[in-house]
Amino acid sequence: xxxxxxxxxxxxxxxxxxxxxxxxxxxxxxxxxxxxxxxxxxxxxxxxxxxxxxxxxxxxxxxxxxxxxxxxxxxxxxxxxxxxxxxxxxxxxxxxxxxxxxxxxxxxxx
Amino acid sequence: xxxxxxxxxxxxxxxxxxxxxxxxxxxxxxxxxxxxxxxxxxxxxxxxxxxxxxxxxxxxxxxxxxxxxxxxxxxxxxxxxxxxxxxxxxxxxxxxxxxxxxxxxxxxxxxxxxxxx
Numbered sequence: 001x002x003x004x005x006x007x008x009x010x011x012x013x014x015x016x017x018x019x020x021x022x023x024x025x026x027x028x029x030x031x032x033x034x035x036x037x038x039x040x041x042x043x044x045x046x047x048x049x050x051x052x053x054x055x056x057x058x059x060x061x062x063x064x065x066x067x068x069x070x071x072x073x074x075x076x077x078x079x080x081x082x083x084x085x086x087x088x089x090x091x092x093x094x095x096x097x098x099x100x101x102x103x104x105x106x107x108x109x110x
Numbered sequence: 111x112x113x114x115x116x117x118x119x120x121x122x123x124x125x126x127x128x129x130x131x132x133x134x135x136x137x138x139x140x141x142x143x144x145x146x147x148x149x150x151x152x153x154x155x156x157x158x159x160x161x162x163x164x165x166x167x168x169x170x171x172x173x174x175x176x177x178x179x180x181x182x183x184x185x186x187x188x189x190x191x192x193x194x195x196x197x198x199x200x201x202x203x204x205x206x207x208x209x210x211x212x213x214x215x216x217x218x219x220x221x222x223x224x225x226x227x
Contacts (some may be wrong), residue, residue, distance in 0.1 A: 046204070057213055089154060097168040
């Protein structure tokens with residue numbers, strides 16, 4: 001299983017919007033509507049913030065939104081806040097009950 | 111409260127074995143989509159595999175043949191049996207539970223495995 005491709009880092013100022021891309025192939029992101037996004041603060045377990053491409057679990061801020069076009073998924077964080085500074089990982093279903101993670105993106109709030 | 115708690119991590123020599131446990135509370139492991147994920151220090155997340163409601167399992171290529179996922183419904187616990195451990199298996203191992211109907215996922219705090227001589 002190959003790793004999905006994410007930018008190593010993305011930064012933005014408070015209040016701005018940023019978008020993190022997650023590029024896969026026609027065998028994972030491009031084939032299924034099953035992309036998840038996770039937020040991980042240092043020393044903490046990951047937290048699910050987006051499921052099924054654009055679904056948001058209860059309690060997750062509406063400032064987080066997900067989308068997909070072809071084999072690329074995206075996570076947008078609007079109204080960037082200091083608390084959003086964390087690592088973000090995408091994850092996609094890849095067929096045959098397998099899943100694959102992206103390499104992770106470090107978000108820095110300037 | 112719905113939660114999972116991992117245990118069983120520790121220091122093991124290369125070539126050794128370890129069995130991790132994931133104790134569930136507030137739900138039944140047979141009613142959720144359980145999975146194992148690991149993270150080496152300073153590295154990204156690595157999906158290891160799930161155990162579904164019918165106890166079917168899949169293992170990532172990187173651990174296939176060495177790691178085995180299972181569960182014991184009577185103990186409401188999922189397991190990760192790790193054999194032929196390599197230094198590269200050193201990581202924090204997380205257990206997760208996905209609830210499709212609730213659109214919710216819980217993660218444990220993780221258990222640390224160190225493979226070293």
